[in-house]
Amino acid sequence: MAQSILFVCLGNICRSPSAEGVVRQMAAARGLELTLDSAGTGPWHVGEPPYAPMQTAAKARGYDLSAQRARRVTPADFSRFDRIVAMDSGNLADLRRMQPKGSRAALELFTDFAPDLGIAGVPDPYYTRDFDGTLDVVETCAAGLLDQL
Template sequence: MSNRILFVCLGNICRSPSAEAVVRQMAAARGLDLSLDSAGTGPWHVGEPPYAPMQRAARARGYDLSAQRARMVSAEDFGRFDLIVAMDPDNLRDLEQMRPAAGGAALALFAGYAPNIGTDTVPDPYYTRDFGGTLDIVEACAAGLLDQL
Protein backbone atom coordinates (compact mmCIF):
# COMPACT_ATOMS: atom_id res chain seq x y z
CA MET A 1 0.00 0.00 0.00
CA SER A 2 1.24 3.49 -0.84
CA ASN A 3 0.97 5.39 2.43
CA ARG A 4 3.12 8.33 1.34
CA ILE A 5 1.94 10.09 -1.82
CA LEU A 6 3.23 13.24 -3.53
CA PHE A 7 1.08 15.04 -6.12
CA VAL A 8 2.98 17.01 -8.78
CA CYS A 9 2.05 19.64 -11.35
CA LEU A 10 3.94 22.47 -12.99
CA GLY A 11 3.84 25.34 -10.47
CA ASN A 12 2.15 23.70 -7.44
CA ILE A 13 -0.56 26.37 -7.20
CA CYS A 14 -3.63 24.73 -8.80
CA ARG A 15 -3.77 21.06 -9.68
CA SER A 16 -1.40 19.36 -7.23
CA PRO A 17 -2.52 21.28 -4.12
CA SER A 18 -6.12 20.52 -5.10
CA ALA A 19 -5.29 16.83 -5.53
CA GLU A 20 -3.60 16.79 -2.12
CA ALA A 21 -6.62 18.41 -0.42
CA VAL A 22 -9.21 16.25 -2.19
CA VAL A 23 -7.36 12.99 -1.50
CA ARG A 24 -6.75 14.06 2.12
CA GLN A 25 -10.47 14.66 2.70
CA MET A 26 -11.62 11.54 0.85
CA ALA A 27 -9.02 9.37 2.62
CA ALA A 28 -10.13 10.67 6.02
CA ALA A 29 -13.75 9.87 5.15
CA ARG A 30 -12.66 6.31 4.34
CA GLY A 31 -10.60 6.01 7.51
CA LEU A 32 -7.29 5.82 5.62
CA ASP A 33 -4.14 7.19 7.23
CA LEU A 34 -2.00 8.64 4.45
CA SER A 35 0.94 11.03 4.35
CA LEU A 36 0.25 13.48 1.51
CA ASP A 37 2.06 16.45 0.00
CA SER A 38 2.25 18.32 -3.28
CA ALA A 39 5.00 19.98 -5.29
CA GLY A 40 5.77 21.49 -8.67
CA THR A 41 8.40 20.85 -11.29
CA GLY A 42 9.08 24.57 -11.77
CA PRO A 43 10.33 27.32 -9.44
CA TRP A 44 7.94 30.16 -10.34
CA HIS A 45 5.67 30.08 -7.28
CA VAL A 46 7.82 28.61 -4.49
CA GLY A 47 6.53 29.80 -1.13
CA GLU A 48 3.25 31.14 -2.52
CA PRO A 49 -0.22 29.92 -1.54
CA PRO A 50 -2.37 28.20 -4.13
CA TYR A 51 -3.83 30.45 -6.83
CA ALA A 52 -6.75 32.47 -5.38
CA PRO A 53 -9.36 31.41 -8.00
CA MET A 54 -8.39 27.76 -7.40
CA GLN A 55 -8.77 28.26 -3.65
CA ARG A 56 -12.22 29.79 -4.12
CA ALA A 57 -13.39 26.93 -6.35
CA ALA A 58 -12.03 24.34 -3.92
CA ARG A 59 -13.55 26.11 -0.91
CA ALA A 60 -16.95 26.07 -2.65
CA ARG A 61 -16.70 22.26 -2.62
CA GLY A 62 -15.48 22.05 0.96
CA TYR A 63 -11.72 21.75 0.37
CA ASP A 64 -9.34 24.10 2.15
CA LEU A 65 -6.08 24.88 0.32
CA SER A 66 -5.18 27.97 2.36
CA ALA A 67 -2.42 26.44 4.49
CA GLN A 68 -0.51 25.00 1.53
CA ARG A 69 2.57 26.68 0.06
CA ALA A 70 4.17 25.89 -3.28
CA ARG A 71 7.44 24.02 -3.36
CA MET A 72 9.53 22.25 -5.94
CA VAL A 73 10.06 18.51 -6.23
CA SER A 74 13.42 17.51 -4.78
CA ALA A 75 15.61 14.46 -5.28
CA GLU A 76 14.84 13.51 -1.67
CA ASP A 77 11.14 13.21 -2.52
CA PHE A 78 11.87 10.03 -4.46
CA GLY A 79 12.93 8.39 -1.20
CA ARG A 80 10.38 10.07 1.07
CA PHE A 81 7.31 8.98 -0.89
CA ASP A 82 6.04 5.58 -2.05
CA LEU A 83 4.14 7.07 -4.99
CA ILE A 84 4.56 10.29 -6.94
CA VAL A 85 1.53 11.20 -9.03
CA ALA A 86 1.85 13.56 -12.01
CA MET A 87 -0.99 15.71 -13.31
CA ASP A 88 0.00 15.38 -16.97
CA PRO A 89 2.47 13.55 -19.25
CA ASP A 90 4.86 16.54 -19.30
CA ASN A 91 5.07 16.47 -15.50
CA LEU A 92 5.63 12.72 -15.63
CA ARG A 93 8.49 13.15 -18.14
CA ASP A 94 10.05 15.79 -15.89
CA LEU A 95 9.80 13.45 -12.91
CA GLU A 96 11.37 10.60 -14.88
CA GLN A 97 14.29 12.88 -15.74
CA MET A 98 14.64 14.02 -12.11
CA ARG A 99 14.49 10.50 -10.68
CA PRO A 100 17.77 9.55 -8.97
CA ALA A 101 19.68 6.57 -10.32
CA ALA A 102 18.70 4.64 -7.19
CA GLY A 103 15.04 4.91 -8.25
CA GLY A 104 12.67 5.18 -5.34
CA ALA A 105 9.01 6.10 -5.50
CA ALA A 106 6.74 4.68 -8.15
CA LEU A 107 5.53 7.23 -10.72
CA ALA A 108 2.02 7.42 -12.15
CA LEU A 109 -0.35 9.72 -14.00
CA PHE A 110 -3.24 10.88 -11.81
CA ALA A 111 -5.66 10.52 -14.72
CA GLY A 112 -4.73 6.84 -14.91
CA TYR A 113 -6.82 6.30 -11.80
CA ALA A 114 -9.96 7.47 -13.62
CA PRO A 115 -9.79 6.02 -17.14
CA ASN A 116 -13.42 6.97 -17.76
CA ILE A 117 -12.49 10.69 -17.97
CA GLY A 118 -11.07 10.09 -21.46
CA THR A 119 -7.77 11.94 -21.04
CA ASP A 120 -4.32 11.39 -19.59
CA THR A 121 -4.16 15.00 -18.38
CA VAL A 122 -5.66 16.92 -15.51
CA PRO A 123 -6.14 20.27 -17.31
CA ASP A 124 -4.35 23.25 -15.80
CA PRO A 125 -7.01 25.80 -14.79
CA TYR A 126 -4.37 28.50 -14.51
CA TYR A 127 -4.57 28.50 -18.32
CA THR A 128 -8.01 27.04 -19.07
CA ARG A 129 -9.80 29.07 -16.34
CA ASP A 130 -12.09 26.06 -15.78
CA PHE A 131 -11.47 25.54 -12.06
CA GLY A 132 -14.67 23.57 -11.54
CA GLY A 133 -13.93 21.26 -14.46
CA THR A 134 -10.47 20.58 -13.10
CA LEU A 135 -11.93 19.79 -9.68
CA ASP A 136 -14.39 17.37 -11.31
CA ILE A 137 -11.45 15.47 -12.80
CA VAL A 138 -9.40 15.67 -9.60
CA GLU A 139 -12.30 14.21 -7.60
CA ALA A 140 -12.73 11.34 -10.08
CA CYS A 141 -9.00 10.59 -10.03
CA ALA A 142 -8.85 10.81 -6.23
CA ALA A 143 -11.68 8.32 -5.82
CA GLY A 144 -10.00 5.94 -8.28
CA LEU A 145 -6.64 6.23 -6.53
CA LEU A 146 -8.16 5.52 -3.13
CA ASP A 147 -10.08 2.56 -4.55
CA GLN A 148 -6.75 1.05 -5.60
CA LEU A 149 -4.99 1.55 -2.25
Protein backbone atom coordinates (compact mmCIF):
# COMPACT_ATOMS: atom_id res chain seq x y z
CA MET A 1 0.00 0.00 0.00
CA ALA A 2 1.34 3.42 -0.97
CA GLN A 3 2.07 5.88 1.79
CA SER A 4 -0.26 8.88 1.73
CA ILE A 5 0.87 12.45 2.38
CA LEU A 6 -1.13 15.69 2.53
CA PHE A 7 0.79 18.97 2.23
CA VAL A 8 -0.82 21.95 3.96
CA CYS A 9 -0.33 25.72 3.85
CA LEU A 10 -2.66 28.63 4.46
CA GLY A 11 -4.58 29.06 1.19
CA ASN A 12 -3.38 26.08 -0.88
CA ILE A 13 -2.28 28.22 -3.84
CA CYS A 14 1.52 28.49 -3.45
CA ARG A 15 3.52 26.39 -1.00
CA SER A 16 1.45 23.22 -0.55
CA PRO A 17 0.62 22.75 -4.25
CA SER A 18 4.32 23.25 -5.00
CA ALA A 19 5.27 20.66 -2.38
CA GLU A 20 2.75 18.23 -3.85
CA GLY A 21 4.04 18.78 -7.40
CA VAL A 22 7.72 18.60 -6.48
CA VAL A 23 7.34 15.48 -4.31
CA ARG A 24 5.18 13.81 -6.96
CA GLN A 25 7.87 14.28 -9.63
CA MET A 26 10.81 13.41 -7.35
CA ALA A 27 9.03 10.30 -6.04
CA ALA A 28 8.31 9.11 -9.58
CA ALA A 29 11.97 9.58 -10.50
CA ARG A 30 12.91 7.41 -7.50
CA GLY A 31 10.30 4.79 -8.33
CA LEU A 32 8.32 5.49 -5.14
CA GLU A 33 4.57 4.99 -5.14
CA LEU A 34 2.86 7.64 -3.01
CA THR A 35 -0.63 9.05 -2.67
CA LEU A 36 -0.26 12.84 -2.55
CA ASP A 37 -2.56 15.81 -2.16
CA SER A 38 -2.49 19.35 -0.81
CA ALA A 39 -4.91 21.58 1.06
CA GLY A 40 -5.15 24.84 2.98
CA THR A 41 -6.23 25.66 6.49
CA GLY A 42 -8.29 28.61 5.23
CA PRO A 43 -11.21 28.89 2.79
CA TRP A 44 -10.12 31.88 0.70
CA HIS A 45 -9.11 30.16 -2.54
CA VAL A 46 -11.19 26.95 -2.63
CA GLY A 47 -11.59 25.77 -6.22
CA GLU A 48 -8.91 28.07 -7.62
CA PRO A 49 -5.76 26.88 -9.41
CA PRO A 50 -2.36 27.59 -7.87
CA TYR A 51 -1.31 31.24 -7.95
CA ALA A 52 -0.15 32.14 -11.48
CA PRO A 53 3.34 33.41 -10.51
CA MET A 54 3.88 30.20 -8.50
CA GLN A 55 2.85 28.10 -11.49
CA THR A 56 5.21 30.06 -13.74
CA ALA A 57 8.18 29.56 -11.40
CA ALA A 58 7.36 25.86 -10.97
CA LYS A 59 6.93 25.31 -14.71
CA ALA A 60 10.36 26.88 -15.35
CA ARG A 61 11.77 24.04 -13.22
CA GLY A 62 9.70 21.36 -14.93
CA TYR A 63 6.82 21.07 -12.43
CA ASP A 64 3.28 21.35 -13.78
CA LEU A 65 0.82 22.51 -11.09
CA SER A 66 -1.97 23.48 -13.50
CA ALA A 67 -4.32 20.56 -12.76
CA GLN A 68 -4.41 21.25 -9.02
CA ARG A 69 -7.28 23.12 -7.35
CA ALA A 70 -7.26 24.62 -3.88
CA ARG A 71 -9.27 22.92 -1.20
CA ARG A 72 -9.57 23.20 2.55
CA VAL A 73 -8.40 20.58 5.05
CA THR A 74 -11.30 18.40 6.22
CA PRO A 75 -11.69 16.22 9.33
CA ALA A 76 -11.62 13.14 7.04
CA ASP A 77 -8.08 14.05 5.93
CA PHE A 78 -6.78 13.13 9.38
CA SER A 79 -7.90 9.54 8.83
CA ARG A 80 -7.27 9.36 5.10
CA PHE A 81 -3.59 10.35 5.18
CA ASP A 82 -0.63 8.74 6.94
CA ARG A 83 1.19 12.07 7.16
CA ILE A 84 0.03 15.67 7.10
CA VAL A 85 2.96 17.96 6.42
CA ALA A 86 2.61 21.66 7.31
CA MET A 87 4.53 24.38 5.52
CA ASP A 88 5.06 26.50 8.67
CA SER A 89 4.50 26.47 12.43
CA GLY A 90 1.25 28.44 12.14
CA ASN A 91 -0.18 25.83 9.77
CA LEU A 92 1.02 23.09 12.13
CA ALA A 93 -0.69 24.75 15.11
CA ASP A 94 -3.93 25.07 13.09
CA LEU A 95 -3.72 21.38 12.14
CA ARG A 96 -3.22 20.36 15.77
CA ARG A 97 -6.37 22.29 16.71
CA MET A 98 -8.31 20.71 13.85
CA GLN A 99 -7.10 17.12 14.39
CA PRO A 100 -9.93 14.86 15.60
CA LYS A 101 -9.20 12.60 18.57
CA GLY A 102 -8.02 9.17 17.52
CA SER A 103 -6.97 10.16 14.01
CA ARG A 104 -4.03 8.27 12.56
CA ALA A 105 -2.21 11.01 10.68
CA ALA A 106 1.22 12.10 11.86
CA LEU A 107 1.52 15.90 11.84
CA GLU A 108 4.90 17.16 10.68
CA LEU A 109 6.68 20.36 9.67
CA PHE A 110 8.10 20.24 6.12
CA THR A 111 11.32 22.07 7.02
CA ASP A 112 12.10 19.39 9.62
CA PHE A 113 13.10 17.24 6.65
CA ALA A 114 15.87 19.74 5.83
CA PRO A 115 17.36 20.81 9.17
CA ASP A 116 20.50 22.17 7.51
CA LEU A 117 18.40 25.00 6.03
CA GLY A 118 18.11 26.46 9.52
CA ILE A 119 14.56 27.73 9.01
CA ALA A 120 11.34 26.79 10.77
CA GLY A 121 8.98 27.10 7.82
CA VAL A 122 8.69 27.46 4.08
CA PRO A 123 8.53 31.19 3.24
CA ASP A 124 5.18 32.20 1.75
CA PRO A 125 5.86 33.68 -1.71
CA TYR A 126 2.38 35.17 -1.85
CA TYR A 127 3.81 37.74 0.57
CA THR A 128 7.58 37.60 -0.06
CA ARG A 129 7.22 37.47 -3.87
CA ASP A 130 10.29 35.16 -3.92
CA PHE A 131 8.79 32.21 -5.81
CA ASP A 132 12.18 30.78 -6.80
CA GLY A 133 13.45 30.99 -3.23
CA THR A 134 10.39 29.14 -2.02
CA LEU A 135 10.92 26.45 -4.65
CA ASP A 136 14.55 26.09 -3.52
CA VAL A 137 13.30 25.36 0.01
CA VAL A 138 10.53 23.04 -1.23
CA GLU A 139 12.96 21.01 -3.36
CA THR A 140 15.38 20.60 -0.45
CA CYS A 141 12.62 19.57 1.96
CA ALA A 142 11.10 17.21 -0.61
CA ALA A 143 14.43 15.43 -1.08
CA GLY A 144 14.79 15.10 2.69
CA LEU A 145 11.28 13.70 3.05
CA LEU A 146 11.82 11.17 0.29
CA ASP A 147 15.16 10.12 1.78
CA GLN A 148 13.26 9.17 4.97
CA LEU A 149 10.71 7.01 3.17
